[in-house]
Amino acid sequence: MMTGSKPELPLRRYVDMHIIKSMLLVGIAYYVAALIAIHQTITPEGIAILWPPNAIVLAAFLIYPFRYLPFIAAAGITAELVASAPFFPLWSAICFALINLSSVSLAAFLIRRKSGQNFNFDRLKNGAYFLVFGPFLSASIAGMLGGGVYVFLGRTDTSYLSLWQIWWFGDALAMLVLTPLIVVLARWMQAGFPHFKLHFLLEAFLLWLVVIIIGYQSFNIESSDNAYLFFTPVWLVFLGIVAAIRLGVAGASTTVALITAFAVEHLLRGTHPLIVNMPQNALLLTQEYLAIIAIVSIGLALLIQEIAEQRDELKRHENALKAQNQFLEERVNERTLALKEVNQALQHANDRLAKSAATDELTGIANRRHFLSEVERELQRLRLDGQTASAIMIDIDHFKLVNDNLGHDAGDKVLRDIVEPISQAIRPRDLFGRMGGEEFLIFLSGADYDMSNAVAERIRLAIESLTVNYREHQINITASLGVAQWDGNSHLDELFYQADKALYQAKNRGRNRVFNITNIESENRSSRGSNHEDHFELP
Incomplete structure (x- = not known):
């Protein structure tokens, strides 16, 4: 247990020392402010222009943590009793102390409840809470109670309402002038003083110099005859508005305090620019004037500061949004590029698949299904245009011997090698496909009898002159070709049937030859006329 309690003692002493220092600071400040108020802010008629002690305690209640406040209140009461004892009976001094501390405590409680525990003059709403609960409510309540004490003392011939108004305005003016300045400076000290730029300090110095010059000339007037309009x-x-715009809350508070010092000092000497019949009226008008400057300057500074912070926050959000948009745009671009690459790969795959589906794997020309599809489409076009066409069926002679003697690899080599000479012998628009095995089919669009026979003969000669090199072997092959001409009406099957029929005749008549289906018809007619079996065939 002892080892667990030892570390707490230094921390407790550290905290207690801070509380004691805070009590001494507030107590001394309260006492000095009370003496200054008594000797420097009370007119010859006995009216206090402003009462700074309450403004100091209110600032302390807004700055320090809650656990400090009872000790600070005790220091304030003690300082009030010490300062008031030479001038008032003990009971009235105690009443004044309790009135001041109670009203200030109420104001601090309401302000911190509405604006948060770490109060500062950094929001316009915080300034509004301070104005309502401090100068308006707290000072008014203190004036009501304090005026009653003065009536019981019997030291004045002024009415109770006048006493309440004098007390209220004195407390309220001090709060307006001093509390914002103290709170802002204290928050600066807690956060570390900001590094002011040279132009800011120069601007503040020039502004306050102008305030001193104009303030001296404005209030140093002994009669209305000496008042100058300028x-x-x-x-x-x-100038208070300029300070709010250029110097912020601290600069505006300092400017208001400087103007108040001029006004109080000259009002005590009776030199002021106000034309009134009673000194009390001049005091009230000056208090109202100073309150207006304080409210306008500090309120405007709060508004400008809040707008600037909102603009900065908006800029941060805008930058964050831009960064997010840039990030999303990059991701979209990445995804788009990846999708484009995938689409390209898919397109290439589809092209390869389509080509594979339409191409004979061994020879690289159209396979049977694709070839028939293309020919069917071409026949429909030719039928509409009234054009003719021909088909050439090609079959390699004795191809089985190649496979049997040299193997299927040799047969495949033969099938691949004959594609080039056949392709060279036909037109680019002609359709060329493999039907299976060693059979090939060519469709000649717009070709008549003579043209189709000539093409078939070129193909036969090209195949005949072809030498296929396979390993150490040289393979020479021939082919039989059957030609059929489309009649312009029959279906595709009929045309290919006629071409196959002519091919059969070419093989039957010795191979390595071209046979046209028209030859069969001519032979049939000749056979019926001469009754012998001589046949005509192409050379």
């Missing part, structure tokens, strides 16, 4: 307090309102 040196009026209205210019200070404008």
